[in-house]
Every structure is written in structure tokens, then in C-alpha cells.
Amino acid sequence: MPGPGYPAIELVGVSYGYGKDLPVIDDISLSIPQGQWVTLVGANGCGKSTLVKLMNALLSKGEGSIMVKGKELQSDTIGDIRKAIGMVFQNPDNQFIGATVEEDIVFGLEGQCLSIEVMEERVNSYAEKLGITELLDKHPSELSGGQKQRVAIASILSMEPEIVIFDEASSMLDERTRNDLLNILSDMHKSGRYTIISITHDAQEIAASERVLVLHEGKLIADRTPTDLFQDEKILEMSHLIAPFAFQLTTALHRYGVDISIPNCEKELTEALWPLHSIK
Incomplete structure (x- = not known):
């Protein structure tokens, strides 16, 4: 496995649009090294979710090239690329499949054709890491918002992707649960196992990351450290952010x-x- 600094994701001249409308993503080029924690920010409708869905092949690629873990995104590499990327959505209810938390985690593992022994080990391991062991027998409807988000994260991490995308995963959480999520993200980053891309408007989450990519009307207009971003009042205003x-x-x-x-x-x-x- 390549070490830190090796590109996890590379985009060159990527554009994408819906029908005859103006491009939602317009000629974006960037490189994200393995192990980096990047926050993706911008006003609503600027193309953030579209961009990460292109990375994960949830949308068909338009113009330009996308490389994930050294493989170019093409029809014959989609399967491998999707295995390398896990995605946690804004609303965890949209990710639940099973009748219990345990079934929900197992569902993704079954798709990887793992043995029963390996699946059991991963369920127990990631349930313990995310503090949800006592929830394994519960139906998702019995859980609080914060518990649901932990289950959604455990389900993704149990498949052991190298790249994890959080698409506004903190936006529906209360302050305490947002802090819990921030601690999870920080622990993931410190482990060195993951490249993290988080779409967020949360200032604390941005401040904790290494790098901020700013989108505006489909274009990448800034690539800054959090400190540099928070000193740029114009960019903050354009992105609807508060330091x-x-x-x-x-x-x-x-x-x-x-x-x-x-x-x-x-x-x-x-x-x-x-x-x-x-x-x-």
C-alpha cells in the first residue's frame, strides 16, 4: 500500500452538468494525498455533493479524468473504486437496510463475500470503536439521531474503505452529537488509515481539518488551510461561513x-x- 502523500484522489479538468443547464462542476483539477483530511465548503448549490458523487461513481463521469488510488475511473474500474470509497450521508435513515443494527452492518460485509468469522469480528470491532455494541439488537427506529449516525459510520468503516466521504453528516445533529462526530473524525484522521473528505458548514469541523477546498458556482475558487480561510472575509461571505x-x-x-x-x-x-x- 502506498504511504502518506501518495495521491488518493486526482481530478483533472472535471466538468459535469445536468442536461443543457450550465455546468454544476466546471473544470476542476485537484489532488488529495492519502491520509489527508479535507473539508469541502461553499454555498448551497455550488456543486459540493455532485463533486463527491463523481469521485465515487454515483454519477456518470462527464468531461475530464478522475483517478482513485491510481486507477482511472472507467466502466471497468467502477467496482474497485467503489470498494475504496465509503460514503456517510446527511440523513442516516437513508442508509439503513437491516431490521437491526447488526443486520445493517452485516449487509455491506455480505456484499464483499467475507466469511462469517470475518464478518462477526468486524461487526464486534467497529461496534466497539463507535460505542454502539449495546445497540446491535435494536431496530434503527429505536435510536436517537446521534446513535443512527454512529451506526451509519460503523456500517461504512466495517467495509474498511481507504477513503471516507461525509456528505453534511453533522448538519442534522445537535451540538453535543456534532462534537461526538468531530471526535470520531479526529480519531480516524489520527489513525492514519483514512483519507477523509467532509462536506460541511460547521466551523469547528473545518478548523479541525488539514485543508479546505472552496467551491463557488461549480468552480474551485480557493484551496487553503483553515486558518487562511478564516482570515479571508470575502471567501467566508461567498461560502456563507462564519469563523x-x-x-x-x-x-x-x-x-x-x-x-x-x-x-x-x-x-x-x-x-x-x-x-x-x-x-x-
Whole structure:
């Protein structure tokens, strides 16, 4: 298996449109290294979901070329590429197949023609990792929104894809459950096993990622670090994004001559401000 830095996904001149309308995706070229966590942002309708569905061959490719794990997306490679990419959707109810959580996880594994022993091991392993072991016998309708999202993630990860796409997976969750999802994403990233692409409007999720790709009217208009993105008011406005509170406050303090490093979270901001409060 190629190591970190090897391209997991490469797009060259990719365009896509529906009928005679203007292209939803317009001449996009980019490369995502293996192991990177990328957030994909932009206003509603800018083409984010269309772009990731092209990567996963859920939509037929238009113009340009798409390479996944070194294989060009063509009719004879679709099967291998779909095995390499897992996708977690906005509404987990759309992913449920089985009558119980366990059946739901097993469904995808059966499609991989795995042995019963391997399937049992994966069900138990990923249920434990996602904290849903006690839910295995429950019907999906008995679960809370956060539990459903954990089950959906377990179902995808149990198939052991190398690339995982989260399509606005946090948008229907409350703040506590969004934080839980963010912790899951962070743990996945730290493991080094996954290339993560998350479509999101959540500032904390963007801040935790390594890289931000910004779409506007089907075009890739920015490729930034989260810190650089949050300093660009024009891009934020175009993307309908608001910088995290810790970043906003730090930027305001800089204008008043208070020189502290830009924090990744409010905890880091508090730690940076406390010594200033103690100065007499």
C-alpha cells in the first residue's frame, strides 16, 4: 500500500452538468494525498455533493479524468473504486437496510463475500470503536439521531474503505452529537488509515481539518488551510461561513495590539489569554 502523500484522489479538468443547464462542476483539477483530511465548503448549490458523487461513481463521469488510488475511473474500474470509497450521508435513515443494527452492518460485509468469522469480528470491532455494541439488537427506529449516525459510520468503516466521504453528516445533529462526530473524525484522521473528505458548514469541523477546498458556482475558487480561510472575509461571505468564535476574538484582539497565536479551539484561546490576565 502506498504511504502518506501518495495521491488518493486526482481530478483533472472535471466538468459535469445536468442536461443543457450550465455546468454544476466546471473544470476542476485537484489532488488529495492519502491520509489527508479535507473539508469541502461553499454555498448551497455550488456543486459540493455532485463533486463527491463523481469521485465515487454515483454519477456518470462527464468531461475530464478522475483517478482513485491510481486507477482511472472507467466502466471497468467502477467496482474497485467503489470498494475504496465509503460514503456517510446527511440523513442516516437513508442508509439503513437491516431490521437491526447488526443486520445493517452485516449487509455491506455480505456484499464483499467475507466469511462469517470475518464478518462477526468486524461487526464486534467497529461496534466497539463507535460505542454502539449495546445497540446491535435494536431496530434503527429505536435510536436517537446521534446513535443512527454512529451506526451509519460503523456500517461504512466495517467495509474498511481507504477513503471516507461525509456528505453534511453533522448538519442534522445537535451540538453535543456534532462534537461526538468531530471526535470520531479526529480519531480516524489520527489513525492514519483514512483519507477523509467532509462536506460541511460547521466551523469547528473545518478548523479541525488539514485543508479546505472552496467551491463557488461549480468552480474551485480557493484551496487553503483553515486558518487562511478564516482570515479571508470575502471567501467566508461567498461560502456563507462564519469563523469560529475563538478565531473571531483573536482577530479582534490583534486589532487592539494583543499579540497571541491563532488558536484551534476555545480551550487554546483561554490558555493563551490567562497569562495576560495575570500580568499586573
